[in-house]
Amino acid sequence: MSATATRPATDPATDPAATGTAAAEPRPSLLSSAVRSPAARKLAALVVIAAVLIPLAHAKWASGSWPHALTVDVSGPLGDASDWILDNRDSHWIFLYFFGHISNVIIIGVRAVYVALLALGWAGVTAGLTLIAWRVAGVRIAVTTLVSFAICGLLGMWVPTMQTLALMVIAVTASVVIGGLLGLAGGLSEWAFRVLRPVLDTMQVLPAFAYLLPVVMIFGNGVPGAVLATVIYAAPPMARLTALGLRGADAGVLEAVTSLGATWRQRLLSARLPLARKELLLGINQTIMMALSMAVIASVIGGGGLGDRVYQALSSVDVGKALAAGLPIVLLAVVMDRTIGSAGERLGTPPAEGGHRLLRGWPAWAGVAVVTAVITVVGRLTGSQTWPTGWTVAIEEPVNQFKEWMVDHLYTGVPVVGGTADWAADYVKWILDPLREGLQGLPWYAVLLIVAALAWLIGTWATALTATAAMAAIGVLGVWEPSMDTLSQVLAAVFVTLVLGFAIGIWAARSTRLERMMRPVLDMFQTMPQFVYLIPVVALFGVGRAPAAAAAIVYALPAVIRITTQGIRNVDPAALESARSLGATQGQQLRQVQLPLARPALLLAVNQGVVLVLAVVVIGGLVGSGALGYDVLFGLAQGDLATGLVAGTAIVCLGLMLDRVTQPTSRRDRKGA
Amino acid sequence: MARTRIQLLTAAAGIAAVFTATGCGAADMTKQSSPYANVGGAKSVTLSVQSWVGAQSNVAVAQYLLEHELGYRVDTVQVDEIPAWDALSQGRVDAILEDWGHPEQEQRYVKDKKLIVPGGGLGVTGHIGWWVPKYFADKHPDVLNWKNLNKYAKTFKTAESGGKGQLLDGSPSYVTNDKALVKNLKLNYQIVFSGSEAAQITQIKQFAKGKKPFLTYWYEPQWLFNQVPMVEVKLPKYTDECANEGTKDPESVDCAYPTTPLQKYLNADFAKQGGKASAFLKKFHWTKQSQNEVSELIASKGMSAQDAAKKWVEAHPDVWKKWMP
Numbered sequence: 002m003s004a005t006a007t008r009p010a011t012d013p014a015t016d017p018a019a020t021g022t023a024a025a026e027p028r029p030s031l032l033s034s035a036v037r038s039p040a041a042r043k044l045a046a047l048v049v050i051a052a053v054l055i056p057l058a059h060a061k062w063a064s065g066s067w068p069h070a071l072t073v074d075v076s077g078p079l080g081d082a083s084d085w086i087l088d089n090r091d092s093h094w095i096f097l098y099f100f101g102h103i104s105n106v107i108i109i110g111v112r113a114v115y116v117a118l119l120a121l122g123w124a125g126v127t128a129g130l131t132l133i134a135w136r137v138a139g140v141r142i143a144v145t146t147l148v149s150f151a152i153c154g155l156l157g158m159w160v161p162t163m164q165t166l167a168l169m170v171i172a173v174t175a176s177v178v179i180g181g182l183l184g185l186a187g188g189l190s191e192w193a194f195r196v197l198r199p200v201l202d203t204m205q206v207l208p209a210f211a212y213l214l215p216v217v218m219i220f221g222n223g224v225p226g227a228v229l230a231t232v233i234y235a236a237p238p239m240a241r242l243t244a245l246g247l248r249g250a251d252a253g254v255l256e257a258v259t260s261l262g263a264t265w266r267q268r269l270l271s272a273r274l275p276l277a278r279k280e281l282l283l284g285i286n287q288t289i290m291m292a293l294s295m296a297v298i299a300s301v302i303g304g305g306g307l308g309d310r311v312y313q314a315l316s317s318v319d320v321g322k323a324l325a326a327g328l329p330i331v332l333l334a335v336v337m338d339r340t341i342g343s344a345g346e347r348l349g350t351p352p353a354e355g356g357h358r359l360l361r362g363w364p365a366w367a368g369v370a371v372v373t374a375v376i377t378v379v380g381r382l383t384g385s386q387t388w389p390t391g392w393t394v395a396i397e398e399p400v401n402q403f404k405e406w407m408v409d410h411l412y413t414g415v416p417v418v419g420g421t422a423d424w425a426a427d428y429v430k431w432i433l434d435p436l437r438e439g440l441q442g443l444p445w446y447a448v449l450l451i452v453a454a455l456a457w458l459i460g461t462w463a464t465a466l467t468a469t470a471a472m473a474a475i476g477v478l479g480v481w482e483p484s485m486d487t488l489s490q491v492l493a494a495v496f497v498t499l500v501l502g503f504a505i506g507i508w509a510a511r512s513t514r515l516e517r518m519m520r521p522v523l524d525m526f527q528t529m530p531q532f533v534y535l536i537p538v539v540a541l542f543g544v545g546r547a548p549a550a551a552a553a554i555v556y557a558l559p560a561v562i563r564i565t566t567q568g569i570r571n572v573d574p575a576a577l578e579s580a581r582s583l584g585a586t587q588g589q590q591l592r593q594v595q596l597p598l599a600r601p602a603l604l605l606a607v608n609q610g611v612v613l614v615l616a617v618v619v620i621g622g623l624v625g626s627g628a629l630g631y632d633v634l635f636g637l638a639q640g641d642l643a644t645g646l647v648a649g650t651a652i653v654c655l656g657l658m659l660d661r662v663t664q665p666t667s668r669r670d671r672k673g674a
Numbered sequence: 675m676a677r678t679r680i681q682l683l684t685a686a687a688g689i690a691a692v693f694t695a696t697g698c699g700a701a702d703m704t705k706q707s708s709p710y711a712n713v714g715g716a717k718s719v720t721l722s723v724q725s726w727v728g729a730q731s732n733v734a735v736a737q738y739l740l741e742h743e744l745g746y747r748v749d750t751v752q753v754d755e756i757p758a759w760d761a762l763s764q765g766r767v768d769a770i771l772e773d774w775g776h777p778e779q780e781q782r783y784v785k786d787k788k789l790i791v792p793g794g795g796l797g798v799t800g801h802i803g804w805w806v807p808k809y810f811a812d813k814h815p816d817v818l819n820w821k822n823l824n825k826y827a828k829t830f831k832t833a834e835s836g837g838k839g840q841l842l843d844g845s846p847s848y849v850t851n852d853k854a855l856v857k858n859l860k861l862n863y864q865i866v867f868s869g870s871e872a873a874q875i876t877q878i879k880q881f882a883k884g885k886k887p888f889l890t891y892w893y894e895p896q897w898l899f900n901q902v903p904m905v906e907v908k909l910p911k912y913t914d915e916c917a918n919e920g921t922k923d924p925e926s927v928d929c930a931y932p933t934t935p936l937q938k939y940l941n942a943d944f945a946k947q948g949g950k951a952s953a954f955l956k957k958f959h960w961t962k963q964s965q966n967e968v969s970e971l972i973a974s975k976g977m978s979a980q981d982a983a984k985k986w987v988e989a990h991p992d993v994w995k996k997w998m999p
Contacts, residue, residue, distance in 0.1 A: 087760075087782065088782075091787075091789075108709045109709075111709040112709035112710075115709060115710060164710055167709075217757060217760070218760075221760065221761065221764045221766060222751075222753055222757050222758075222760055222761035222764070222766050222767075223751065223761060223766040224709050300752065301753075301754075302753070302757060303722075303751040303752070303753045303757070303761060303766065303767075305710060305749070305751055309750075309751060309752055312752050313723065313730070313750075313752050315870070315872045316725040316726065316727065316730070316752070316870075316871055316872055318872050318875050318876055318973065319973075322978075408880075412880070412883075413884070425833065426833040429833040429834065430833060434836075535870070535872065535873065536872055536873075536876055539868075539872075539873045539876040539877060539880075540876050540880060543832070543833075543834075543877055543880060544834070544842065544866060544868040544869075544873050544874065544876075544877040545832070545833065545834035545866060546834065547833070548873075621869075622846075622869045623869040623870040623873060624868065624869055624870065624873045625834070625866055625867060625868040625869045625873055625877075626869070627866070627867055627869075630869075631846060631867050631869055634846045634869060635846035637754070637757075637846075638754040638755070638756065638757075638845065638846045638847030639756055639846065639847065640756040640757065640760070
């Protein structure tokens with residue numbers, strides 16, 4: 002609660018609250034006084050405001066739910082807008098001379114990469130990428146690359162993998178360029194930085210499904226829409242990290258460069274950018290990861306490739322086939338993550354001494370090109386350009402059998418613990434239903450007041466204002482009821498995620514072996530497209546809000562576990578040592594030293610849990626969670642801009658509100674890094 | 675500075691190249707084929723697949739014949755119905771093989787803009803309705819009339835239906851009047867949207883495994899009937915009058931769903947210049963039994979769509995020989 006008060010704001014210039022007076026106050030550093038005075042003062046102020054406003058509001062609109070008089074119906078204008086787009090798309094100049102060209106450039110780009118990949122053939126692509134990985138990241142990662150591409154071929158997914166790769170190359174390039182330029186502006190100009198932050202926040206919180214529809218209307222179904230949707234989602238981390246890198250450049254070095262008489266441009270190119278290259282590389286890496294996670298979502302609007310295979314497999318309820326298409330996505334993510342990560346680690350260190358001169362610098366790159374060309378030709382001589390059809394392994398059957406077995410044995414009647422169907426029913430009956438009824442039953446002004454109080458206690462008055470305004474916007478848009486429903490689902494899923502995540506995280510922090518064993522599993526859950534486990538969760542938990550919660554928990558758990566483990570591991574060893582010497586037991590050490598000291602990390606875990614669970618709300622709509630998630634899907638499927646966009650905006654508002662009430666202002670700067 | 679000039683020239687050349695490549699000047703938004711189409715000089719056709727398995731079967735058989743008999747390369751994209759119309763008008767897909775009736779889109783794209791042309795009937799008739807499993811209807815035959823549904827509301831209750839009976843609905847992309855029906859027929863039911871057909875099928879199979887009672891929005895032709903036999907619940911008779919009122923005010927609907935002969939639609943340019951492929955797709959015409967045969971191979975026997983199509987094509991040359999241009 003008082004985390005803000007105990008730690009000074011990191012950088013007043015980057016803190017949105019710094020514009021207000023609250024942040025300018027000197028903050029007491031003692032925990033006790035922090036709890037006593039500012040919190041009490043804030044609450045007292047709120048009570049006064051509430052005492053004045055609530056009777057007024059109650060007298061005017063005496064209803065529990067958001068009063069109808071305070072809503073704005075946007076379906077008319079949005080409907081007109083979508084009709085206008087459809088009617089003018091093939092005649093108006095803005096499409097003919099602007100959007101149309103963007104579309105065409107994307108199509109030509111993706112096509113060029115795809116044709117090149119097909120021309121290299123399976124042998125050329127595999128050899129080329131393996132050699133590049135070896136050059137920039139070493140032997141181990143080269144082997145990983147080789148094996149991964151072989152698996153993509155063996156699973157019979159060569160062509161879709163190449164389609165996804167072509168789409169990714171263009172989408173990532175565009176994201177890196179756009180994100181990099183935005184980051185450059187943000188890194189060099191204070192004003193641009195301040196304008197950019199809320200924009201980037203919105204881009205990341207906005208559920209992809211909400212902007213798929215406008216993107217589709219303007220750019221049309223298929224690849225251009227898919228690429229643009231991916232760019233919207235994947236460019237923010239690049240922009241954030243570029244800005245972070247540029248702003249963090251060592252002042253001493255810059256001073257030295259300036260004193261040497263360097264021009265502004267020379268300073269940027271020769272000092273600031275090179276100094277920021279680790280952040281830039283990390284930004285590229287994050288962008289690739291986020292772009293890949295969009296691959297499946299983009300398939301909903303006809304992006305093709307692996308995502309489309311996952312999506313098609315699911316419509317025939319074939320988990321095995323979906324997994325066969327999902328695994329290559331995971332493998333692509335792993336290969337790119339490890340390659341770039343390792344390249345980043347090598348950046349700072351001087352090249353290893355010894356080794357032949359020819360293995361370094363441009364001769365090595367020429368070598369890579371020559372060897373790739375030779376292997377391509379050899380591959381062509383053997384015949385097939387795409388993966389040879391005989392060399393495939395069918396994993397569909399065993400996977401489906403395993404799923405059936407699991408469902409048969411776990412659904413009901415497991416002794417003592419009960420089956421998954423019983424869990425689902427209990428979860429709905431004892432957690433979700435009371436929570437939803439409670440939230441929907443609360444008068445709307447009470448909800449606003451609670452939000453304001455929570456946000457103010459953890460942050461500044463500006464935080465509280467943002468959170469309350471976000472909540473009020475939901476009411477104004479006329480989706481109060483479904484939003485409360487969604488909120489109840491998110492809160493319940495976050496609760497379960499945190500309980501499990503903290504428990505497993507603490508356990509993993511104590512056992513290095515467990516942590517090492519869990520690492521690949523966590524990797525897989527984080528990168529596997531969520532669509533793949535939609536069918537198993539329905540088979541286990543039935544249709545409704547319970548399977549949606551299960552999907553959200555599976556998705557959010559890895560991040561919570563990781564942050565918890567890290568946080569507890571990083572607790573100052575001296576503090577722990579002194580506790581041990583005083584004879585504290587394991588439990589006491591945990592409760593009285595590790596957990597309190599790891600509190601910033603735990604709070605971050607809470608925040609990430611909330612953000613990630615919220616990100617799966619729309620996916621939950623696919624398995625019957627109803628409420629906002631379903632509305633977004635409905636808008637997309639029916640081409641109904643009003644329903645989809647309003648529900649999407651409501652999700653953004655919920656996200657904004659939840660972020661503000663869970664994240665102390667002082668730490669918000671690090672997000673996205 | 676020479677270097678700057680070279681850079682500028684390169685940039686200008688690049689921009690010029692892009693504009694030349696994109697057709698210089700105005701971009702034609704009605705001619706935007708998929709980047710994966712026609713790669714390597716192959717003639718190719720892009721077909722849209724909808725999320726239900728029946729639509730996959732049409733596409734699988736058409737794809738097999740186009741590839742093996744006519745020498746085309748076929749790309750398939752899965753898109754929801756309304757976005758598929760949009761894609762069809764832009765030439766991103768060449769054909770929709772199974773349309774369940776979208777009057778608004780027909781008006782806009784077929785009649786007004788003439789970007790899409792009808793491709794004739796598919797030969798299959800579609801019907802939407804409410805269904806209960808046969809094992810339940812056999813024991814309680816009176817459930818088959820909507821007037822008795824309220825009596826069974828308690829039986830169809832689930833954790834999600836909040837004390838009322840559960841009416842399981844499907845994907846948000848499907849045509850449905852169920853909200854209006856439940857309200858206007860004064861039924862004590864809660865609609866639970868499963869959000870996707872896959873989720874709905876999984877749930878129905880799960881119910882059937884435990885021989886549990888359920889009431890669901892469903893449609894035929896559908897392969898699932900072969901695995902989970904279901905019987906339709908009679909709703910108030912469908913009349914044109916009720917349908918017309920429903921078009922005006924969707925909340926007034928109080929009668930059953932119509933029976934729709936499913937239609938094919940082609941992109942107008944493709945219909946004219948698509949050669950043998952478009953001639954073939956116009957002639958493509960089969961029966962509910964044939965479609966279900968392929969669907970079941972795909973969805974429950976775990977066959978790939980291509981293998982299922984191959985099996986059907988080999989077994990029924992008499993049917994498809996007639997479609998050849």
